[in-house]
């Protein structure tokens with residue numbers, strides 16, 4: 001089915017050129033768009049026409065690092081012991097939560113996250129999942145949930161040695177099954193301090209075999225570096241380089257907060273990408289860094305804090321004043337860099353037929369020259385009214401139309417209550 005958007009104020013996401021136009025939107029994972037002054041009259045049978053009513057239309061958004069597994073955390077009971085550092089935050093909060101996830105809870109987490117992504121205009125999600133005692137088929141369940149909402153995705157399971165050999169091997173098996181079934185994604189690892197040498201070696205080999213990269217956390221806290229130096233006599237990036245991880249295709253390294261100059265240069269001169277998540281870093285009190293030294297393969301994520309990339313961009317801009325005096329073009333480039341990552345690494349689902357209609361009626365003019373001022377200080381997810389993913393309308397006038405949101409949230413709350421009763 002073809003889709004037409006009439007009466008659009010189209011803003012090209014790269015040139016900021018503004019065009020009053022109608023838009024023909026092709027369906028499918030690789031579909032494009034065309035701008036036209038003339039809509040076919042009548043449109044072909046089965047086609048859909050969306051009236052933008054003069055509102056802004058531009059490319060939708062993508063998230064470089066998400067954790068759907070944390071969706072049922074908001075409002076959960078306080079941990080048995082108040083954590084005093086990052087490792088304790090993992091131990092008493094996140095590892096306690098993810099160990100208690102079962103298959104139905106994973107489905108609920110993925111569905112609810114996908115709804116939030118869709119309603120925030122995020123049509124492509126790169127996720128990093130953990131559920132150590134419900135590993136088998138977890139990636140397939142998340143895929144099914146994302147597909148049912150209409151999101152494109154790159155999934156991985158964060159494999160680790162933290163829960164013993166059987167769980168580690170289950171993570172490797174799930175990853176292999178998922179990727180060799182033809183699904184796009186990564187080989188996920190938690191972080192150096194929970195990944196032994198045998199696992200690192202196996203993960204790199206699996207990524208090579210599946211022609212993809214690793215997706216892991218790197219030096220999110222100083223403890224990751226301290227552990228690596230103590231156990232292996234080297235720093236984290238050296239360890240990854242020695243294992244061949246930096247030569248893989250499109251590896252994603254989360255955070256990279258505590259790297260020295262040599263490590264930064266190694267990443268800059270590799271094929272790896274860095275994803276920054278400043279709100280999560282503030283939440284965990286693990287520090288901030290100047291990412292400008294890392295080259296231009298930096299993108300933004302949410303780290304599971306939420307599913308709103310406009311919010312991530314704003315937070316990164318504001319914090320970026322302190323760390324690197326980031327400019328309007330600098331933050332917009334970082335916000336949009338995920339599209340380059342997806343395209344350069346040959347993944348599908350992020351072509352021009354992914355669009356948002358923004359109900360943005362500002363008190364000042366929007367022009368090609370000042371769009372970035374509106375992007376930083378004006379636009380937010382409350383303006384996202386209609387979302388098109390792969391040429392299909394998934395949110396229309398702020399209402400999810402690809403699935404039943406009421407049912408999904410009811411299911412999520414039911415699963416959330418069940419999860420919280422299991423937390424001790």
Ligand SMILES: [Zn+2]
Nearest residue numbers: 067217254303
């Ligand atoms: Zn993360």
